[in-house]
């Protein structure tokens with residue numbers, strides 16, 4: 306394989322001190338392998354159960370799994386009260402920072418009281434266990450309070466990313482059958498208040514069944530008000546009792562629905578339940594990041610409205626009694642050093658974010674992180690997309706000071722928690738590869754017939770044993786659940802939809818979604834590999850590659866690139882240079898037919914590039930559904946840049 310895509314041979318062994326002291330050592334894999342169910346039962350005991358389970362796993366009717374059958378627990382109690390009862394009420398749960406610079410500190414004791422008040426308010430509004438509650442909020446503490454209040458009373462939350470449109474919100478409210486919406490007047494983004502309530506009003510004009518809208522005041526923007534339906538959070542919640550006795554729910558009681566990224570037509574409502582989910586998010590958060598609850602300051606710099614926010618801003622960290630940072634705004638507001646300023650201010654020791662952010666930082670230049678004290682960091686994480694080796698190395702050098710291991714965690718909304726990842730005190734790291742199935746997880750790379758592949762052969766990623774945090778179904782559509790994930794290789798093999806390969810050391814490389822694989826003159830080429838090659842060129846900060854239909858080659862490779870701040874040339878010469886670079890790097894077959902220099906790329910909330918839209922542009926088509934774009938104006942900018950002929 307080419308240098309830029311990872312085989313430069315550099316390995317980054319676990320730092321000695323970490324290897325000696327980490328929460329999890331090398332023996333964990335054998336232990337989990339010896340008895341997978343016993344291993345997960347051990348991890349489930351990290352939680353406090355009101356009643357222990359009779360059976361770890363019921364897999365008699367695959368793919369409908371039941372974990373910790375007969376067990377009962379309360380998820381919010383596990384995240385809050387038990388830490389307070391154990392004497393940690395004064396520990397900070399969140400250092401929250403608003404984009405304008407306002408701050409709030411929430412201890413475990415305060416958060417517990419806030420959640421109890423909100424739970425009592427939901428009960429007063431007639432919300433019952435099993436009811437669905439839509440949450441459409443900015444990144445403020447009330448968002449977490451609302452989620453935990455639902456969990457506490459057994460209501461099912463359905464968080465919709467605040468950047469999504471009224472359309473996206475309406476279709477999700479309808480599909481989930483939500484009876485209450487929790488929102489705010491707005492939140493701060495890029496230095497200005499950005500309204501949320503109008504989108505709720507718009508969505509509710511097209512849906513039925515929502516009885517009330519609970520509105521948090523954040524920006525003081527004017528809002529339209531529907532009497533009898535709309536209620537201010539501070540009017541209803543603040544007067545409630547700070548006490549509420551949690552009820553224990555069945556381990557399989559629904560916890561939340563999260564709709565997936567929308568890279569397909571109709572969004573899928575992924576259903577997660579209680580006991581298995583909390584077990585795996587808590588254990589993985591502790592093991593993958595080597596969390597020390599007494600000393601670490603942990604920061605998942607992502608939106609709560611993405612599964613990463615659910616599992617690693619809210620449930621995992623709270624179940625483990627972590628102290629977290631939560632930030633409302635964008636990384637460039639009011640200046641491009643904002644994140645680094647926060648790391649310095651709160652002495653963040655573990656940072657978890659997405660490759661797209663790292664590539665943005667690369668574009669802005671290494672002088673920015675160099676201006677801050679980042680010496681508190683000790684473990685870094687990546688999630689959301691394959692991290693190009695070039696971005697990995699930049700992250701390692703410029704943010705991690707060459708001392709912090711980077712855990713590249715592969716997982717999905719559907720998997721609920723980490724599935725393939727290095728462990729920071731164990732794994733010798735390979736930039737660009739997620740490497741090893743997590744302890745207790747079984748993953749393989751197979752060909753179209755299901756035969757296992759190795760030696761760098763490109764195939765499909767499958768999971769061959771059920772896992773505690775797995776999705777239980779697609780909300781309201783068991784058939785689609787079976788068809789989408791469990792029919793390609795039989796009912797006991799989960800088809801992830803990602804291309805992958807396993808190298809000679811047995812390490813797994815993720816190659817992007819299967820539908821992102823291009824076919825050029827009969828050769829299968831992954832978009833990820835061409836993107837990594839482009840990003841390895843000194844002039845390129847970020848690249849998106851799509852296969853556009855081509856009369857001679859079947860598909861032709863079309864690349865969209867964002868240049869680094871330091872790049873001087875952006876003309877035809879550079880484009881030719883880049884084409885030659887890819888051709889030398891991967892092979893002439895991978896030489897892009899066309900390269901376009903753009904300012905922005907269309908992204909989902911999780912930072913995934915929406916290649917589907919770029920393909921529409923590359924093939925000169927009307928654009929498809931843009932409701933899940935974080936910023937829909939981006940596509941107009943790109944189209945304006947196009948030469949009329951393309």
Ligand code: 6R9
Pocket residue numbers: 565566612613687688689690691692713714715716717718719739801802803815816817818911
């Ligand atoms: C957590 C999350 C899932 C899809 C997944 C894959 C891609 C996520 C990755 C990665 C390579 C990683 N993905 N992490 N690809 N390396 N470390 O992102 O969930 O939004 O559901 O997306 O994201 O393609 O199938 P979700």
